[in-house]
Amino acid sequence: xxxxxxxxxxxxxxxxxxLVLNCSFTDSAIYxxxxxxxxxxKGLTSLLLIQSSQREQTSxxxxxxxxxxxxxxxxxxxxxxxxxxxxxxCAVLLSGTYKYIFGTGTRLKxxx
Amino acid sequence: KAxxxxxxxxxxKTRGQQVTLSCSPISxxxxxxxxxxxxxxxxxxxxxxxxETQRNKGNFPGRFSGRQFSNSRSEMNVSTLELxxxxxxxxxxxxxxxxxxxxxxxxxxxxxxx
Numbered sequence: 001x002x003x004x005x006x007x008x009x010x011x012x013x014x015x016x017x018x019l020v021l022n023c024s025f026t027d028s029a030i031y032x033x034x035x036x037x038x039x040x041x042k043g044l045t046s047l048l049l050i051q052s053s054q055r056e057q058t059s060x061x062x063x064x065x066x067x068x069x070x071x072x073x074x075x076x077x078x079x080x081x082x083x084x085x086x087x088x089x090c091a092v093l094l095s096g097t098y099k100y101i102f103g104t105g106t107r108l109k110x111x112x
Numbered sequence: 113k114a115x116x117x118x119x120x121x122x123x124x125k126t127r128g129q130q131v132t133l134s135c136s137p138i139s140x141x142x143x144x145x146x147x148x149x150x151x152x153x154x155x156x157x158x159x160x161x162x163x164e165t166q167r168n169k170g171n172f173p174g175r176f177s178g179r180q181f182s183n184s185r186s187e188m189n190v191s192t193l194e195l196x197x198x199x200x201x202x203x204x205x206x207x208x209x210x211x212x213x214x215x216x217x218x219x220x221x222x223x224x225x226x
Contacts, residue, residue, distance in 0.1 A: 032212055043116070043202055043217035051212050089155070098145065099168045100215070102155035 002027045006103035014111050021075040021106045023090035028068045031093040035064050035075050037086040080110045116205050116218035124224045130191040133221045135203030137184050143208025144186040149200040161186055162208045198225045
């Protein structure tokens with residue numbers, strides 16, 4: 001059974017810091033991995049999608065890496081800003097299905 | 113392009129009642145999936161539809177059902193509501209033919225069962 005874990009559960013950093021969020025999964029048979037952010041009371045916004053054959057994806061200040069063999073992904077946020085404050089979730093798409101398994105999320109607070 | 117629209121935004125129901133939630137995907141998207149989000153369990157997959165066919169179902173009791181219409185709009189129904197069904201129900205859409213498209217989520221329907 002696929003399990004997705006995110007560490008840390010919560011993180012508070014001063015503005016301008018670079019930071020890394022971690023996501024680990026137990027079964028490497030995944031089709032892709034997505035990182036999302038969720039603002040309070042809102043839905044999820046997709047940030048980056050990494051296909052199983054890729055090692056990383058970049059968008060602006062965000063960089064996500066994927067190591068399938070070790071069951072890990074990281075989301076790197078450069079020069080954090082207060083507007084980055086949100087909950088960040090990773091999700092893996094199980095191979096042969098259309099079912100995403102979500103991690104428990106990291107609640108990020110960037111202090112001005 | 114309009115985003116994923118979920119209606120209603122908030123619902124209050126009593127135990128034993130039934131409820132229907134609606135989701136309109138992004139124009140052109142043919143896959144619609146539903147998730148339940150609770151503080152204790154996080155986000156859990158309910159089901160996924162593509163071209164009116166359910167392709168995957170999560171581990172929820174038969175009280176949870178869904179359907180998709182020919183215009184890709186989707187509804188989910190929960191019958192005989194229980195207190196534990198209180199949650200944020202999220203709908204997501206994607207183009208759907210392949211599996212490497214980002215999911216686009218709506219803002220959800222907040223269901224409270226009293």
